[in-house]
Amino acid sequence: MSEQQTESLRERKKRRTRQSIIDVAHALFHDNGYDTTTVEAIAAGADVSVRTFFRYFANKEEVALAPLDEMGELTLTALRRRPADEPPLTALRAAVIDAWTIMSPDGESLRHYTDHLLPIGNASALAGAVQNRIVALGDRFALEFVEGDDPDGPQPRRTDLDASLAAFAFLAAVQVAVRAWCASDSTDPADLAATALICLDSLVIERNPAHRA
């Protein structure tokens, strides 16, 4: 199940094309900025037609945010490996640390990731798209908690509201850290991680205090 049945020629070709588009695009974004880089240029660089570009990516944003999506997926799978009875915020905190550790056994791939963060952060046209990803990710995090919760466990079933709240408060904390890091003069990924942990550690969510609705 973990071993892949040597993907077909077609699939290999598609994978290579896709990666080529991503690489070319990010190189151009880095050099010329996101806004001034046209899809036409990306397509030309990746040696595909513009029409084909849009078959691989629904829009220009998507190719720019591909690395972000990867990190999101990584965090999500890390979250799924946490014990089911762990409180949401604790699990999320641990998951993001796991994801970063997995990504940077050498510390290099995390830097490769953060390298994409600055160009993205500077492209105001991308900001909205980034936020959309974050919201979508938050929903998936939240879903993990309500689904994973044992219906006949010792605790009363966690409400959707609690789950969402934990997920989005968590993401807000990470965002604050990323933005602070981007604003600072540091380019060291370790500083980013440290800032993120500080933010996460000052977050607390009370479990539905006796509150009349």
Next chain:
Amino acid sequence: MSEQQTESLRERKKRRTRQSIIDVAHALFHDNGYDTTTVEAIAAGADVSVRTFFRYFANKEEVALAPLDEMGELTLTALRRRPADEPPLTALRAAVIDAWTIMSPDGESLRHYTDHLLPIGNASALAGAVQNRIVALGDRFALEFVEGDDPDGPQPRRTDLDASLAAFAFLAAVQVAVRAWCASDSTDPADLAATALICLDSLVIERNPAHRA
């Protein structure tokens, strides 16, 4: 200073044109949805050229989100009226309640506001723009706390990180509430307010625990 010197004919005309564009646009959004409503149609309805539309609003999103901006401003001014020594989350909670109360002495204008929320919430193309506004608002909230903080007060000066964290955690909670309300079958603004308070009350931010950076 509070009384306006009877704005000039020019200014009155601009104001009317602007409001006309907003009204026409939202009527069309309500009827046909955001995506399928073209700027051309809005401009035609408001009896201005397309070129002029773009002189009033930088893009289609901006006219759609004008009511949201208004609410943001309202909350911000309410926040400025809070005592300076109030903890950020407490002040924000009170400010948003104030803003809602101001907006709905009769309960009608708040409904008028929430009426805009659904069309916006359903327009996926707007989601990113909404998030952008929220981030911008969060920054202004945060700024309020660091600036308003007395440098030689009894407490060690609040860091920017703390201020941002409070602002964005607050906005995350409100967002969760709004989304939950949109997803529910309720159209009663009171339900929205109640949900928002529940979310806000389970949020706690610890003040920078002894944490080695």
Next chain:
DNA sequence: GAACATATGGCACGAACTGCCACATGGCAA
């Protein structure tokens, strides 16, 4: 190699914006 499925390219088109220039309108002073 034939038959089929799918990936690709090219073209026309719609919609969001923008720059530019000509014209109209409001404000102001002689």
Next chain:
DNA sequence: TTGCCATGTGGCAGTTCGTGCCATATGTTC
């Protein structure tokens, strides 16, 4: 009132993103 100046407005051409349609090329299967 007249005329000058600032500013608001319209129209048009052009760029870019994104989509539907159809013909063609390439991989897959028998």
